[in-house]
Amino acid sequence: xxxxxxxxxxxxxxxxxxxxxxxxxxxxxxxxxxxxxxxxxxxxxxxxxxxxxxxxxxxxxxxxxxxxxxxxxxxxxxxxxxxxxxxxxxxxxxxxxxxxxxxxxxxxxxxxxxxxxxxxxxxxxxxxxxxxxxxxxxxxxxxxxxxxxxxxxxxxxxxxxxxxxxxxxxxxxxxxxxxxxxxxxxxxxxxxxxxxxxxxxxxxxxxxxxxxxxxxxxxxxxxxxxxxxxxxxxxxxxxxxxxxxxxxxxxxxxxxxxxxxxxxxxxxxxxxxxxxxxxxxxxxxxxxxxxxxxxxxxxxxxxxxxxxxxxxxxxxxxxxxxxxxxxxxxxxxxxxxxxxx
Amino acid sequence: xxxxxxxxxxxxxxxxxxxxxxxxxxxxxxxxxxxxxxxxxxxxxxxxxxxxxxxxxxxxxxxxxxxxxxxxxxxxxxxxxxxxxxxxxxxxxxxxxxxxxxxxxxxxxxxxxxxxxxxxxxxxxxxxxxxxxxxxxxxxxxxxxxxxxxxxxxxxxxxxxxxxxxxxxxxxxxxxxxxxxxxxxxxxxxxxxxxxxxxxxxxxxxxxxxxxxxxxxxxxxxxxxxxxxxxxxxxxxxxxxxxxxxxxxxxxxxxxxxxxxxxxxxxxxxxxxxxxxxxxxxxxxxxxxxxxxxxxxxxxxxxxxxxxxxxxxxxxxxxxxxxxxxxxxxxxxxxxxxxxxxxxxxxxxxxxxxxxxxxxxxxxxxxxxxxxxxxxxxxxxxxxxxxxxxxxxxxxxxxxxxxxxxxxxxxxxxxxxxxxxxxxxxxxxxxxxxxxxxxxxxxxxxxxxxxxxxxxxxxxxxxxxxxxxxxxxxxxxxxxxxxxxxxxxxxxxxxxxxxxxxxxxx
Numbered sequence: 001x002x003x004x005x006x007x008x009x010x011x012x013x014x015x016x017x018x019x020x021x022x023x024x025x026x027x028x029x030x031x032x033x034x035x036x037x038x039x040x041x042x043x044x045x046x047x048x049x050x051x052x053x054x055x056x057x058x059x060x061x062x063x064x065x066x067x068x069x070x071x072x073x074x075x076x077x078x079x080x081x082x083x084x085x086x087x088x089x090x091x092x093x094x095x096x097x098x099x100x101x102x103x104x105x106x107x108x109x110x111x112x113x114x115x116x117x118x119x120x121x122x123x124x125x126x127x128x129x130x131x132x133x134x135x136x137x138x139x140x141x142x143x144x145x146x147x148x149x150x151x152x153x154x155x156x157x158x159x160x161x162x163x164x165x166x167x168x169x170x171x172x173x174x175x176x177x178x179x180x181x182x183x184x185x186x187x188x189x190x191x192x193x194x195x196x197x198x199x200x201x202x203x204x205x206x207x208x209x210x211x212x213x214x215x216x217x218x219x220x221x222x223x224x225x226x227x228x229x230x231x232x233x234x235x236x237x238x239x240x241x242x243x244x245x246x247x248x249x250x251x252x253x254x255x256x257x258x259x260x261x262x263x264x265x266x267x268x269x270x271x272x273x274x275x276x277x278x279x280x281x282x283x284x285x286x287x288x289x290x291x292x293x294x295x296x297x298x299x300x301x302x303x304x305x306x307x308x309x310x311x312x313x314x315x316x317x318x319x320x321x322x323x324x325x326x327x328x329x330x331x332x333x334x335x336x337x338x339x340x341x
Numbered sequence: 342x343x344x345x346x347x348x349x350x351x352x353x354x355x356x357x358x359x360x361x362x363x364x365x366x367x368x369x370x371x372x373x374x375x376x377x378x379x380x381x382x383x384x385x386x387x388x389x390x391x392x393x394x395x396x397x398x399x400x401x402x403x404x405x406x407x408x409x410x411x412x413x414x415x416x417x418x419x420x421x422x423x424x425x426x427x428x429x430x431x432x433x434x435x436x437x438x439x440x441x442x443x444x445x446x447x448x449x450x451x452x453x454x455x456x457x458x459x460x461x462x463x464x465x466x467x468x469x470x471x472x473x474x475x476x477x478x479x480x481x482x483x484x485x486x487x488x489x490x491x492x493x494x495x496x497x498x499x500x501x502x503x504x505x506x507x508x509x510x511x512x513x514x515x516x517x518x519x520x521x522x523x524x525x526x527x528x529x530x531x532x533x534x535x536x537x538x539x540x541x542x543x544x545x546x547x548x549x550x551x552x553x554x555x556x557x558x559x560x561x562x563x564x565x566x567x568x569x570x571x572x573x574x575x576x577x578x579x580x581x582x583x584x585x586x587x588x589x590x591x592x593x594x595x596x597x598x599x600x601x602x603x604x605x606x607x608x609x610x611x612x613x614x615x616x617x618x619x620x621x622x623x624x625x626x627x628x629x630x631x632x633x634x635x636x637x638x639x640x641x642x643x644x645x646x647x648x649x650x651x652x653x654x655x656x657x658x659x660x661x662x663x664x665x666x667x668x669x670x671x672x673x674x675x676x677x678x679x680x681x682x683x684x685x686x687x688x689x690x691x692x693x694x695x696x697x698x699x700x701x702x703x704x705x706x707x708x709x710x711x712x713x714x715x716x717x718x719x720x721x722x723x724x725x726x727x728x729x730x731x732x733x734x735x736x737x738x739x740x741x742x743x744x745x746x747x748x749x750x751x752x753x754x755x756x757x758x759x760x761x762x763x764x765x766x767x768x769x770x771x772x773x774x775x776x777x778x779x780x781x782x783x784x785x786x787x788x789x790x791x792x793x794x795x796x797x798x799x800x801x802x803x804x805x806x807x808x809x810x811x812x813x814x815x816x817x818x819x820x821x822x823x824x825x826x827x828x829x830x831x832x833x834x835x836x837x838x839x840x841x842x843x844x845x846x847x
Binding site for chain 2: 048057060061064065072075076077078080081082084085088092113114115116160163168169170171174189190191192193194201202204205207208219220221223224226304337339
């Protein structure tokens, strides 16, 4: 029942879209398309050095290297209040097409947990360029070698014996923890940390018993044989078959569902323009992002961080957002994370 | 010693003309960035990061780490000259540095700050060179209770700096209150933002400090009649040499602060906590402790040495574990990843050339940095010759720019003005500012680690004595906290014994 909504059937909607695009380009007047006239600010609503920051800086380097944009790109970190600072800043910069937001699930969870008037629906959605996976990890020294063994032990133990660490409070990591406790009867005590990096070292140091970090947050520790990847919270296994550790590739990690734990969660990595920007302006950035994801640097980056490659834009993206929002809403409400009025 | 071989190979890599040029550029840019409050290390590194994309990773990291050194060194300049700390870790430098500048001894203060930094950083690099693998493991020992114990130790080593303990506590609580504005990391809810989205990011430490120290000081000086007695200072390279002659006297402080700094850098309590602890400990155990705050060279050396030892040692957990010890280190970390390097336990094995090249460049850039900043001492000290009525408006403008750059927000400038006025009154009423600033800087981290520890132990306080490491730190912190009582009891005991002996003899 905690199933993640199925991906939209993109195939069926693709045909009319292409047809529409074709006619559009045929009848579009020959005027020059919109282009940025000054430096473009990329707002990162997360900590310096974190996943969003790294992605923004990589895109900045790709844009610079392949000369994809005439104007420079500036990265602004606005990480206050779990990123609310950055997201609110973009939402309040009405009509400013020189500001784009690097978004992730905070656009759904923050308004619920804090009561802030943040609303992605009034912003101008550009595209989702990747999805981040979440895995269940434990310390390599732990006697529980599979997800099932581990969670059965957690289930049998009294509350408070097993600790799960994660990024922040009432956000994606704690939602997954809630789902595990609920669906499987696991008995984790959740401890919020500042970042996935901190949760990774705390797991290696045995201060917590598990985390649900993204691949990029735990890869260094995984390769060093300090943590064990138990299962991935996605419908299918990850696609990357190159060996990352001595004997495992990302594709070798079973899904949690295969292991009898029916919890699924993936997180969007997407971009938004502020409200009141035009579709011409959006089209420029969508095109820019399309060029970015076609570069070998991007391919290498997604592979290294085991991101799920995807490119969803236009109506499909909005549909995706609606479903994803509904899913988060349901989880947040059930977990009791909604701000009491 | 295979590693030493790699280090010398690293020196060979770093010592090309191109790379030496990059070093100089990095340090000078770092000083410029560091002198402007607000535009500190993380911003500077972030702004320059794109410039390095076209360079080879080695040259790029050399330039960026030099920039890092430049900002570290420069933090002391504004602290000493204008009482405005450019970076969090240079707050403690103002306590004695600014009074020294007031007495016309700015040259001495700057020289000893730079030299102290150099020594601290050097010890840090030595530590990285010889103990990297061993020390990196130590950082893993730190869970929430350990972090809390370290912060507690910082607070306790600093309590009692004011004459009036009640005023100290009031100032400290005010700081805790300010630190709590924004999102509560443990519950994920907003606190004290009053539905105002400008308050979401909380009150940045730098705004508070620029206001309290920078503006507050100018207001006080204005009242005292626009005088600034730094003018007659002797300003030439001789000052540097004369100061160096005095420094060996402070060997104990240098060693103590280096140890505190290295330890805090690795653990990772951070450079800011280290500088406060270095100052607090020196004040407590120095012979001239009671003169601290009135312009003691030792009071400049202690925090600077500790801060730089910590700043350097903080690079170790970043390289070896992938956890950045400071915001600047975090941006550097992002840079490493763009070049395709994965910081973490395997970096030392897989990217030997790069790691040892970086370490070699740390030695070289530290030396280059010292030479460059020392040669600028007369230049900076000469700024004090400018009449106060001209320099004061300039300082106010620089403060405003600094406050604005922290978050690019206009509101922050108003906050700065407000804190300036508050700072003026606190000074008039003889409230100590240091405990306030300390709790603004560390309050949130202290609170979060305490609550994380409580979540883990289900509210049992014995978690702070649950293993030898945390038990030792906590006990040490409590001893420091009650040191006045302890030392009083000790002397009483001694007296009683003396009496007893005397009584026996009689």
